[in-house]
Amino acid sequence: MHTSIATVSLSGPLTEKLTAASRAGFDGVEIFENDLLASPLSPEEVRARCADLGLAVDLYQPMRDIEAVPDEVFARNLRRARHKFELMRRLGADTVLVCSSVSPDALDDDALAAEQLSRLADLAAEFGIRVAYEALAWGRHISTYDHAWRVVEAAGHPALGTCLDSFHILSRGSDPKGIEDIPGEKIFFLQLADAPLLAMDVLQWSRHYRCFPGQGGFDLPGLLTHVLRTGYSGPLSLEVFNDVFRQADAGPTAVDAHRSLLLLQEAVGVAELPAPVVPTGVAFAELLTPDAEPVTALLGALGFTRAARHRGKPVDLWQRGTARVLVNTGPAARRAGTRLTAIGLESPDPAGAARRAEDLLAPVLPRRRAPEDVPLDAVAAPDGTELFFCATGHPGLPDWRADFEDLAEAADPVCRIDHLALAQPWHHFDEATLFHRSVLGLHAQESVDLADPYGLLRSRAVTNADGSVRIALAVGAAPGDDTVHAAHIALAVDDVVAAARAFRAAGGRLLPVPANYHDDLAARYEFADGELETYRDLGILYDREAGGAFRHCYTETVGRVFFELVQRDPGYQGYGAVNAPVRLAAQHAVRGFTGG
Numbered sequence: 383m384h385t386s387i388a389t390v391s392l393s394g395p396l397t398e399k400l401t402a403a404s405r406a407g408f409d410g411v412e413i414f415e416n417d418l419l420a421s422p423l424s425p426e427e428v429r430a431r432c433a434d435l436g437l438a439v440d441l442y443q444p445m446r447d448i449e450a451v452p453d454e455v456f457a458r459n460l461r462r463a464r465h466k467f468e469l470m471r472r473l474g475a476d477t478v479l480v481c482s483s484v485s486p487d488a489l490d491d492d493a494l495a496a497e498q499l500s501r502l503a504d505l506a507a508e509f510g511i512r513v514a515y516e517a518l519a520w521g522r523h524i525s526t527y528d529h530a531w532r533v534v535e536a537a538g539h540p541a542l543g544t545c546l547d548s549f550h551i552l553s554r555g556s557d558p559k560g561i562e563d564i565p566g567e568k569i570f571f572l573q574l575a576d577a578p579l580l581a582m583d584v585l586q587w588s589r590h591y592r593c594f595p596g597q598g599g600f601d602l603p604g605l606l607t608h609v610l611r612t613g614y615s616g617p618l619s620l621e622v623f624n625d626v627f628r629q630a631d632a633g634p635t636a637v638d639a640h641r642s643l644l645l646l647q648e649a650v651g652v653a654e655l656p657a658p659v660v661p662t663g664v665a666f667a668e669l670l671t672p673d674a675e676p677v678t679a680l681l682g683a684l685g686f687t688r689a690a691r692h693r694g695k696p697v698d699l700w701q702r703g704t705a706r707v708l709v710n711t712g713p714a715a716r717r718a719g720t721r722l723t724a725i726g727l728e729s730p731d732p733a734g735a736a737r738r739a740e741d742l743l744a745p746v747l748p749r750r751r752a753p754e755d756v757p758l759d760a761v762a763a764p765d766g767t768e769l770f771f772c773a774t775g776h777p778g779l780p781d782w783r784a785d786f787e788d789l790a791e792a793a794d795p796v797c798r799i800d801h802l803a804l805a806q807p808w809h810h811f812d813e814a815t816l817f818h819r820s821v822l823g824l825h826a827q828e829s830v831d832l833a834d835p836y837g838l839l840r841s842r843a844v845t846n847a848d849g850s851v852r853i854a855l856a857v858g859a860a861p862g863d864d865t866v867h868a869a870h871i872a873l874a875v876d877d878v879v880a881a882a883r884a885f886r887a888a889g890g891r892l893l894p895v896p897a898n899y900h901d902d903l904a905a906r907y908e909f910a911d912g913e914l915e916t917y918r919d920l921g922i923l924y925d926r927e928a929g930g931a932f933r934h935c936y937t938e939t940v941g942r943v944f945f946e947l948v949q950r951d952p953g954y955q956g957y958g959a960v961n962a963p964v965r966l967a968a969q970h971a972v973r974g975f976t977g978g
């Protein structure tokens with residue numbers, strides 16, 4: 383279907399918004415009046431720019447406070463409208479959005495509203511323009527879609543139709559099924575926005591918290607299904623007022639926006655995409671570092687051995703059990719300190735996984751990093767993390783390990799990657815979740831807010847069904863907070879006490895945890911004799927759910943990476959979130975002393 387985006391959804395001046403929308407693959411735009419007023423381009427120039435970019439000007443908006451007013455006020459409104467219709471002719475826009483009045487002048491009189499909207503439509507028709515009337519959820523007298531439709535229906539004017547906006551409909555809890563009572567050709571426009579389910583004033587909610595479909599709590603596929611049943615065939619247009627998107631780069635936001643529309647079309651069956659290929663495990667995590675020594679010292683103390691070396695590049699494979707970490711000291715490492723740059727995901731169909739990602743606008747990475755390398759399918763996640771789709775040890779599929787020359791048999795204490803925690807750029811958290819959910823087919827758990835001494839950290843885990851892939855996506859409230867912008871690799875061990883002791887005996891440094899924390903644990907749980915003292919000594923944190931317990935501790939941080947040792951009872955599904963504030967405070971306390 384024809385896809386469109388309101389310029390208010392993107393950051394920057396009008397020309398940047400238009401360029402971003404076009405590059406992301408949108409077919410058209412809704413031009414928000416303020417964006418035009420602030421633009422140095424004339425309406426003709428905007429029209430030409432849109433044409434050059436392959437964008438239709440699908441809507442001009444909004445026209446406000448028009449209807450159900452005393453005659454003399456309406457006369458002034460018509461005069462204003464004539465100006466706007468002349469402007470729209472120059473702009474090449476043939477549909478105008480009129481939102482229901484919020485003016486104190488407006489009367490609670492549907493017949494008057496219908497009559498005046500009809501007169502407005504008469505004038506619009508002289509310019510070849512159609513009027514799409516939309517109920518704002520906070521409209522003074524008209525605030526529901528069915529009410530707006532009754533007024534439009536009563537007016538019975540061919541140049542007057544309604545504009546449906548999913549936010550206004552779903553935020554008020556209206557039943558979208560009634561949309562099917564509207565003839566499709568009288569729905570002149572469809573605006574789509576999701577939103578987190580918040581209990582707050584609807585105007586504030588709308589102006590600050592809207593998000594792209596699939597990122598919030600509304601049933602957008604359900605609503606769109608009702609709309610399509612009417613025969614509606616106009617644009618699917620995103621109109622998202624969001625404080626974060628206003629500040630984020632327009633380019634990536636537009637890509638995320640378009641991805642959300644592709645997914646919505648897939649969900650309602652009007653677009654076909656390659657099916658998700660859910661990853662079945664973690665093949666490796668790759669660290670890029672300008673200085674291997676602190677990283678390999680840490681890995682060594684954690685019981686990893688250097689098992690293999692890449693044939694052509696400065697990349698070593700470190701392994702303990704089935705936990706594999708690649709240490710890359712290539713030239714790219716010089717640009718930034720130590721960080722986690724790539725993840726290998728086990729995939730039953732690597733090529734299929736990459737095809738879906740590509741169709742959902744993920745940048746595809748070169749299949750070979752060098753001519754002699756094994757070809758691997760890889761894409762970039764929104765945060766830039768490279769995702770390799772791997773088939774470790776599958777006959778018939780390329781094995782990434784073929785690029786490596788064995789150095790040693792891996793020592794094999796039981797150990798695997800329990801989860802990876804990735805720091806997201808602060809303005810791309812919702813997109814990251816949607817990406818991992820829809821592109822990779824992972825299930826998203828609830829988002830949790832964690833108190834950091836210097837701000838709030840938001841975290842949301844995405845997992846596969848058996849928990850063999852767990853990725854915790856986190857973002858700090860404060861842009862540029864380095865501590866929370868560290869990624870970490872959590873290693874699952876059978877006995878965290880033994881693992882922590884072995885780590886310390888090998889010279890590793892564990893994150894010290896304040897005594898107050900363990901005093902509180904004593905108040906909350908009963909422990910066997912000596913157990914709590916052991917945890918106190920090693921800095922082991924503890925959590926318990928109905929399903930079981932979680933014991934975990936942290937290593938020092940090297941660059942922007944640290945490790946966690948976890949002992950997870952099979953029934954425990956979380957990540958020790960209750961302990962995160964203590965852990966974050968402890969990491970702040972040692973910052974500067976541990977950084978590498």
Ligand SMILES: O=C(O)c1ccc(O)c(O)c1
Binds near residue numbers: 444516573588
């Ligand atoms: O918040 C507003 O004023 C506003 C304006 C135009 C719209 O289409 C809308 O949904 C909201």
Ligand SMILES: [Mg+2]
Binds near residue numbers: 516547573621
């Ligand atoms: Mg709207």
